[in-house]
Amino acid sequence: MQTAASHKIQIPDISAHVTHAMRIMGISPIPRNYELYYEAYIGSNPKLSKELAALGSKATQEELDAIGAQYFSNFHHPAGVDRAHTHLASELLSLLTLLKEEQTALESYNRVLDEAYSNITSKSSASAEILRHAVTILTNATADTMSRGKERVENVELKTFEMEIIRQELEEYKRIANTDSLTRLANRRAFDEKLAAIYNSENTKAYTGLLVVDIDHFKKVNDNYGHPVGDKILATVGTVIRANLRRDVFVARTGGEEFAVILTDSTVEECLQVGERIRTALANTPFKNSKTGVNYGPITLSVGICPAQSAEDPVDLYNKADIALYCAKNAGRNRTILFEDGMKKDTGKSWLIYRK
Structure with missing residues (x-):
């Protein structure tokens, strides 16, 4: 098994980064603004990230609300929730x-x-x-x-x-x-909550594993065939992953072409088996346009795995699974690797919105 020899990085606390960046840029710290910058941070929508970056530190609330309505029309606008809360308050008063x-x-x-x-x-x-x-x-x-x-x-x-x-x-x-609109899987927000909950119980931690899954060479797919094709491939990948898991297993799209699976009541060996099942299933899935005959495949996955008991907390768990994923990429991709002590990673992920 090959490893990357370099220093170990720490994954930052997402909420702290988002809040800090909003404060630096003078953005009002209200929930709907936080939601926008949260989605931009995790990189699930590159177009959204670019539009927010273009606003810089002079964004008005009207501009932010316009972007929110454009990209999150189903749940971003506060009117629906506010209306429900108002109705509920009225009914409680009547009662x-x-x-x-x-x-x-x-x-x-x-x-x-x-x-x-x-x-x-x-x-x-x-x-x-x-x-x-x-x-x-x-x-x-x-x-x-x-x-x-x-x-x-x-x-x-x-x-x-x-x-x-x-x-x-x-x-x-x-x-x-809490749902990713493209793949219909859980999104990064739901994943963060689920990941943190692992460490609420020693018993849960002892039999839980995290799989971080990334599509290999996905940028080439977008560059060669365009984002609409890339979106369809992402949706199909999400479907394949979901189809190869038990119904009670939590799976999320955590950003871009990255997915995460949280396996509870599972041993390390079972986590490895699931990782290989997902990887093999996708490698055997045809990605071909039935109308034009264009073959977009093969589409493969790299999988990094870390048992919860091998990490101190949710941040450490994600960090170690991500390092294992990096090692899988570095070893040639299209493979599953379990985190081991001594593994390192030499590059970190950056945020498009706030960069000094």
Whole structure:
């Protein structure tokens, strides 16, 4: 196994870099701006990165919102989420009002019971008259309370149903926000969350492996056939990877032509087997235009693997899997390599948006 002899690099904290760059460039640190620069950082959309870079440090909020609406029309614009939140707040207020009305009605009913009890225990009236008066009061109050209670129960059920619909809507917004629009896999944002969660449990860490997968010579594909063809190939690669994994396995497109697989409940040997299965499946997949007959293939993958127990934290885990990927590229590509102590990497990834 060949390794690259050079110094070991550390992968920076993404959120800190994005926030720092936005502050340096005078960009308002609101969620939708952070989303733009986050996507640019991970390099999933080169056109977006170039447009933001062209704005430099003089970008207005209107210009940023225009870019956001162009590239993230499904989930970037805050109107949808804001509308759902406003609706949810309104429904909660209505429900609270119903509950307060019910409380008031019960308090009134308790006063009626107290009055009836006082009348019954009073010695100033005849027993028959007392009981007749008390029964009348209780009958009317009970009927009224039951009627109002039934109506409120129906209203509460309706509000609960409406709030469940809103909850599902918000969940859908979250799903869209965590999905790569091209491959329909999870995106870098979702990957970062999943990667961090590995280290929440010692048991999970002991049986989890990270596979970092990169398409070989993908730049040549884009240069020779254009980005539309490149996008179709990316989508197909994502489909092939997904098809060769268990349904419960997490897979994401983490940027450009790079993908990541997080295998839980798996040994190192199983991680290697999965890496080879993915690599072999793609190498045997034809990439040919059925109309023109143009053959875009072969398309191959390089895979770097690191067990979670071999890393100190999520950053270290990604760093080591990425080093293994680099070694797979350096050893000739189209192969799977497991991280070993002593492996090094001599070049790092840079960010197109903020560069001194």
